[in-house]
Amino acid sequence: MRTVKEKLIEEKIYSAIGTASFTLEPEIKKLLQNALKTEKNPYGKKVLEIIIDNIHIAEMKRLPLCQDTGMVEVFFEIGTGAIIEFNQFNSLQELVDSAVRRAYKDFYLRKSIVTVPDRKNTFDNTPAVLWCEIVPGDRINFSILIKGFGSENTTTLKMFKPTVDMDAVKKFVVGCVKKAGPNPCPPVFVGIGMGGTADKALCLSKKALLETGRQQRGKLEEIEKQLISEINALMIGPGGFGGDNTCLDVRIKNFPTHIAGFPVAVSISCWAHRMHRVEI
Numbered sequence: 001m002r003t004v005k006e007k008l009i010e011e012k013i014y015s016a017i018g019t020a021s022f023t024l025e026p027e028i029k030k031l032l033q034n035a036l037k038t039e040k041n042p043y044g045k046k047v048l049e050i051i052i053d054n055i056h057i058a059e060m061k062r063l064p065l066c067q068d069t070g071m072v073e074v075f076f077e078i079g080t081g082a083i084i085e086f087n088q089f090n091s092l093q094e095l096v097d098s099a100v101r102r103a104y105k106d107f108y109l110r111k112s113i114v115t116v117p118d119r120k121n122t123f124d125n126t127p128a129v130l131w132c133e134i135v136p137g138d139r140i141n142f143s144i145l146i147k148g149f150g151s152e153n154t155t156t157l158k159m160f161k162p163t164v165d166m167d168a169v170k171k172f173v174v175g176c177v178k179k180a181g182p183n184p185c186p187p188v189f190v191g192i193g194m195g196g197t198a199d200k201a202l203c204l205s206k207k208a209l210l211e212t213g214r215q216q217r218g219k220l221e222e223i224e225k226q227l228i229s230e231i232n233a234l235m236i237g238p239g240g241f242g243g244d245n246t247c248l249d250v251r252i253k254n255f256p257t258h259i260a261g262f263p264v265a266v267s268i269s270c271w272a273h274r275m276h277r278v279e280i
Contacts, residue, residue, distance in 0.1 A: 002138035003083045004280055006095055009140065012278050013074065013099035016144045018107050020276040021069060022062045024055055027212050028189075028248075028273050035187055035238070035245040044243025048187075051238070051271055062107075065272045066185075068148030069109040072100050072128040075145065075207065081138030097126040112149075131203065139279060143210045146274040151184035152267075155205070157198055160262040166223065169194075169264055174230050176266045177247065182240020185270035187248045190231065193265040195255040201263035208251040209269050210277070224250045238271075 024032075032055070036048040058065045074096055078084075089095040104111055104125040111125045156176045160169065173192060180188075191211075193204025217224075227250045237243025248271070257263060 001081055001083055002079075003085050004140050005085050006087060006089055009084065009142075009280065010089075010095050010099045012280060013096055013142070013144070014103045016142075016276045016278050017072060017100065017103035017109075017146070018062075020144050020146050020274040021064050021103075021107060021109055023059050024065065024273065025212065025275065029055060031248040032187070032271065035248060039238065039243050039245050041237055041241070041243035043241035044237040044239070044245060047238035047241055047243075048245070064107075064109055065274060066148055066270070067110060068150060069104070069112060069125070070146040070148045070274065071113060071152070072096075072125065073145045073147070073206065074128055074130050075143045075210065076130065076132040077135045077139075077141040078132060079135055079137035079139045082140050084140070092132070093127065093130060096128045096130055100124070100126050100128045131206075141277070141279045143277045144275060145206065145210060147269055148185075148272075151188070151270045154180040154184050154268045155202070155266065157202055157263065157265045159198065160264055162260055162262055164262055169262075170223065170227055170230065172264060173227055173250075173266055174234070177231050177236070177268065178234050180268055181236060184268045185272070186236055186240060187238055187245045187271050189248055189269040189273050190227070190250045191267040191269070192227075192250065192252045193255075193267075194252060194262070195257040196263060197257075198263050198265075200255055201265035202267070204253040204255060205265040205267035208253040209267055209273070210275055211251040211253070220252045220254065224252055 039045045101124040111123050113122045113125050191205045191208030193201040231247040234246050236246040
């Protein structure tokens with residue numbers, strides 16, 4: 001068994017929030033730069049130029065990539081051979097919230113979280129949303145995802161009948177992006193969860209947004225490429241001003257489901273796709 005001190009995890013989450021808030025992952029930046037090269041619409045091109053300039057300023061001056069500093073989600077993968085040594089904190093939720101609280105104060109990030117239903121600001125951007133999965137090994141890995149609610153409010157779930165074909169599913173996904181229009185701040189990233197239960201499909205759609213790199217994925221990869229093409233054919237364009245680049249990437253995660261249904265969830269992330277993965 002491998003023991004990991006709580007403070008190490010808390011510090012790693014604290015640092016990851018800063019990294020994700022100020023700096024985009026290299027693959028995300030590359031997709032935006034490629035979009036600038038291919039964009040033909042002058043307004044769309046100008047928006048992309050402003051976005052890339054914004055990214056550079058945020059990195060150099062350690063300023064937030066976006067004024068909506070989002071709600072923090074942490075996706076844990078905890079190995080069966082790993083033990084978290086708790087001392088100061090009574091739970092993983094307390095540990096994560098401590099890191100969020102410190103990060104949003106120290107990095108001067110906007111505090112956007114309110115209680116429900118009375119809508120009172122918590123003034124420290126807590127609580128965060130946690131997802132935990134127990135996996136083989138003795139490592140503790142996590143991914144940070146920070147989404148503003150311009151994109152989060154476009155999240156959609158549909159419970160299809162089991163007889164549905166993939167053409168209808170693709171039409172639904174494209175329709176979600178079309179309905180969202182400029183609200184999620186395109187060019188966007190689209191995560192799709194297929195299968196499981198309603199809540200499982202929604203979780204999968206978020207995890208799909210964390211996928212990077214193009215592995216050989218057979219049928220799913222083919223569907224992803226088709227969807228990128230069909231979404232870009234909408235010509236919503238960067239910032240909603242029209243253009244060739246409405247969507248930069250589509251990722252699908254799937255899971256077996258019941259014979260009587262086919263849940264499909266769509267999560268959309270804005271161009272400021274803030275995420276960071278840490279291995280401990």
